[in-house]
Amino acid sequence: MGLIDKNSESYIADIAFQETxxxxxWxxxxxxxxxxxxxxxxxKKCLHSSIPNNFETxxxxxxxxxxxxxxxxxxxGGISFHGINDLEDIILRCxxxxxxxxxxxxxxAETLRAARxxxxxxxxxxxxxHISSLxxxxxxxxxxxxxxxxMLEEGGRVADRSSQQLFELRQKASRLSxxxxxxxxxxxxRHHAVLQTTVLAERFSRPVMALKAGALDQISGTVHxxxxxxxxxxxxxxxxxxxGNRISKIQDQILVEEQRILSDLSSQVGKNFEELEHLSQAxxxxxxxxxRARYGKWIGGIAPSIKNEPESDFLIQEFRHPLLVWQEHYEDGEPVVPISFEISSSVMSVIITGPNTGGKTVTLKSIGLAILMAKFGLLLPSIGEPSLPWCHKVLADIGDEQSLQQNLSTFSGHIVRIRRILKTISTEPGPIVVLLDELGAGTDxxxxxxxxxxxxxxxxDRARLTVAxxxxxxxxxxxxxxxxFENASVGFNSDTICPTYHLQWGIPGRSNALAIANRLGLDDSVIGHAKQLMRVNGTENVNSIIEGLEKQRERQQEAAEDAAALLARTELLHEELISRWEKERQQSEKFQERGKKKLEISILEGQKEVKSLIRRLRDRSADGEIARTVGQRLKRIEAVHFQDKTNKDKINWFPKVGDRVRLISIGKSGEVVSVSDDGMQLTVMCGVFRSTVDLSAVESLDGKKPSFTKPLFNVKANLSLGGNSNIRTKRNTVDVRGLRVHEAEAVIEEKxxxxxxxxxxxxxxxxxxxxKGLTEWLKNLDYVEKITMAEKYDGGAGCSVVWLR
Incomplete structure (x- = not known):
């Protein structure tokens, strides 16, 4: 063997990648x-397979x-690999x-049968x-x-039927035995009196008797x-x-014949070396x-879109670190906080700042693992439609361990790794992602x-993406x-001295060192002196700007949520107006023509004004003041057009906790275990199945149904502001990934x-x-008006919007 050149480019690149x-x-x-x-x-394949070096693989x-x-x-029961054995050493020996x-x-033989x-x-x-080609x-x-x-029996014994000679030898040995x-x-x-026991023993494959030492002259024979x-x-x-001698001679002949048969079979295996080698590789x-498929299903993975275009965006929503997912499930770890990466093609470097223990290193590792998993053909534990460019390598310098073997300090260890990374980038083809932890630390x-x-x-200038x-x-x-360049930061709650582990894009992070020190009881004079030094050095101004940006973002988010709630309420009011107008129009034929026209004009004017308010809320320039004004106007419209409306339910029959009711949709009876505060929703236990349903979805066992008038509004304030006339929320979203079609149908119907x-x-x-299966089923439902694909930011092709009549 030749000596390894530790200064060669390939050796340095291998070391840098293996360290990563x-x-x-990994x-x-x-x-x-x-x-x-x-x-x-x-x-063995999972543990020792190398990560592909080309896009096609x-x-x-x-x-x-x-x-x-x-x-x-x-x-x-799934695909079974029962009977597949490791033949590598076997076929090599043959x-x-x-x-x-x-x-x-x-x-x-077992492997051949299982392969077929x-x-x-x-x-x-x-x-x-693809798998058919394998x-x-x-x-x-x-x-x-x-x-x-x-020719062989279970356990590997050569069968009597394998040869006539073997059969005859074993028969002869059996008779002699x-x-x-x-x-x-x-x-x-005859001699049981001089025996220690009448049970025969065996020594050196010969039968022996346990004879008393003083009676050795009573039985002639060989002492073993x-x-x-x-x-x-x-x-x-x-x-x-x-x-015994004759039996031993025959046993030797049996062994020779068995060995001949095994040798013949081994020779047959050796003659098919190439076919068996191909099988042992496939x-x-x-x-x-x-x-890979079963692991991806276990972590709730989604197939990433890998693009052979280095300048493509990195778009991964709510990626959960797979090792932390495993730790959560099997080692009683904390729930995993997902991280989203939305890095445009124009960004070459992302700088992540924030306090220690805030999740910066986990973020680096998550980015690296997401790229490696995609290259390895694994599904990503994320949501939406993950997309990323194919990268030739991921190179990292993470951690501050000192290299004791090389007598290197923390700083020196970082520099050695970074030198290898720079050397690899200059020699390796293809785009490379670089991950750097605590860049520049350990020195002045x-x-x-x-x-x-x-x-x-x-x-x-040199790497496709750098995250530091x-x-x-x-x-x-x-x-x-x-x-x-782009900034990102990890969240931190200075009141609780705990990180939030959420990654915030666009805003740099603060160290929060003084806030943490104050909460931990450090002397006030020391903290005051530190603040004075910060003002002298200008550091306080930077932190004040960052804090202001964070508060501004929070205010914008709150305003967006309030505006979304008002928009939802406005749309509900609009629908209620149309419904009331239709009812009044049908009843107006009983009244005089003059009163009818007056009523229609009043309602139509209300409709026009509500539509105008909706347009104002949808305008991108809408702010908190507009939302407040619209809300006040909506209250006045509601007071004028619905003076006789009451939010109290008029119910003839009302189920209580402990009552037995029937779920109308499935025809099964169950027990009411809880009733919502407004009385509009029930939780029913049907066997081991617990379901929360509307009051209208149940009836008494004798057929009584509740008769009531629903409240005018049921608006939630946690909606996100969107451009559509209807907004996606947690209440109107159902996730059926991983279910079979019939299972998904039941879940969607309940929703x-x-x-x-x-x-x-x-x-x-x-x-x-x-x-496909869900679409065919939904098209056959009378109460489904249409099915559309969700907007890109709502899931795109991976999400469908079902519009009900």
Whole structure:
């Protein structure tokens, strides 16, 4: 073997990338992925597969994941890899003329049989072209499989039927063994008085008797052993020694014949070396793809859109760190706070600031893992339609450990890693993402800031994207001088001294050091002196500006929510006006023509004014003052047109807690376990099924139904302001990803009964089968007016809007 050149470009690039994988804890993720594999070969593939270095392989991996995942859901009980064994060492031994044991030969036959079953399940090129290509060249050697199973019994024993000679030898040995046993019984019967026990023992594959030491002259024979005390000798009687010798000779002949048969079968395996080698390489790939699909389903993953365009945007909504998801489920960890990345193609560098323990490092690792998972063909634990460019490599410098082996300080360790990263970027082809934690830390702040500034400018010129965390305030201003830079910050609640772990884009973060120190009881004089020094250095002004931006964002959000609530209330009022106008129009025929016209004019004028108010609220320039004015006007319109309206329910029959009621939609009875404060909603326990339904959805067991008039308004203030006439909220949104079509239908139908207006159904993209099945079902419902695709910011193709009549 040649010596490794540790200064070569390829060696440095490999070291930099391997360090990145370790820093991002990629091996831990692979271990978790391997737990979803179905065979030992699949687990080995999950643990030792390298991350693809080209776009085509990543695209192939993702397609395999989606295809085999869809098939796994279709097959009852899922795809089974039972019977798949690791043949790598077996076929290598046979190819070199080695002889296999009976158990190893049975493993070959079992694998051939299982491979044939998998090929029948999977191969369908029209539907599953990518995984079908993996099994299309399977040669499962049925003749060899049947021959092995015929000649070997369970446990690997060579069967009597495998050869006539073996059968005759075993029969002869069996007869001699019976004859020897009868002779021994006769000796025991005659000499039982001098025996320690009448139970026969065995020494060196020969039958012996436990004879008292003083009676050795009573039985002639060969002594094979003596007890530790010397009181017992183990003797083989002379009368059975000739029989034993003949049996031993025949046993040797049996072993020779068995070895000949095993050698013949091993030779047959060796002759099919190429076919078996192809099989041993393809089967792990199949199990690897299935493990990716099952792992993706477990984490609630969505297939990312990987684009072979380096300048594409990074768009990932509410990404949950997969290792933290595992920790939450299996190690009693805290609930995972999702992080969103929306980085436009023009941004080359993102600077994340904020206090320690606020989640900056987790954010860096989340970005790195999202890119690696997409390259590896894994689904991303996010929502919406994740999209990102294919990147050649991810390189990271995360953590402040000192390199004790190289006698390096914290700062020196960072510089060594960054030097490797710069060297790799200059030699490796393709776009590269760089992740830097606490850039410039560990040295003089002035020099560290200057060095960090220079490095960020260099990486902005050379890397596709750089994401860096820092505490240096000067780096926060780069965004305002160079459009390639963007600021982000992690949230922190200085009142509770706890991080919120939410990532905020566009606004730099504050260190909150003085606020934390004050809450922890540090001397007031020290904190006061620190504030004076901040004013001298100008740091207080920067923090005041950042704090002002944060408060302005909060005010804008509150104003948007208030305006959204008013818009929703206005639309409800508009619908109520139309409904009232229609009723009054039908009844007005009974009255005189003059009164009829006067009433219609009044209602139509109210309609026009409400529509005008809606247009004002939808205007992008609408502010809090307009929303307040509109709200006051709505109250006056409501007072004029609905003076006789009362919000009190007029109910003839009203269910109470403990009453038995019938759910009209499914015809099942249940017990009322709770009633809402306004009496309009009930929680009903139907067996083990608990459901919250409207009052109108139930009746008494004897057929009584509530008769009431609904309140005019039921407006929630947590709506988000949108451009449509109806707004997506948590109340009118249902997520059915991961469900089968019939399961999703039941969930959506329940949502229809408890929702007024359109319903947003999140079904994801995947193979499209769920969306297709739901669309066909919804089109056949009489009370569904139309089905449209959601706006891009509401889910796009992964979400459908169902408009009810």
């Amino acid at each position: 994988l370790d820093l991002l804890e 091996p831990r993720l692979c271990e978790q992925l391997a737990s979803f594999a179905s065979s030992s070969v699949g687990r 990543s695209h192939q991996y993702l397609a395999e994941t989606l295809e085999i995942g869809s098939l796994d859901e279709e097959i009852e 190819s070199k003329g080695g002889v296999l044991t009976g158990i190893q030969l049975l493993e070959v 079953r998998l090929r029948r399940q999977i191969e369908q090129p029209e539907i599953r072209p 099994v299309s060249n399977f040669v499962t050697l049925p003749d060899l499989q049947r021959r092995i199973e015929f 019976v004859e020897r046993k009868e002779c021994l019984k006769e000796v025991v019967r 052993d003596t007890s530790a005390s010397g009181n017992t000798v183990y003797i083989e009687p002379q009368i059975v020694i000739p029989l 089967l792990p790939k199949l199990d690897f793809a299935l493990a 702040p002035t020099e560290g800031t200057a060095l960090a500034h220079a490095l960020l400018m260099t990486f902005a 965390t820092t505490h240096f305030g000067e780096l926060k201003t780069l965004k305002y001088n160079d459009t390639r 229809f009964r408890n929702t007024l207006g359109p319903v947003w159904v999140i079904h994801g993209i995947g193979t499209g089968r769920l969306k």
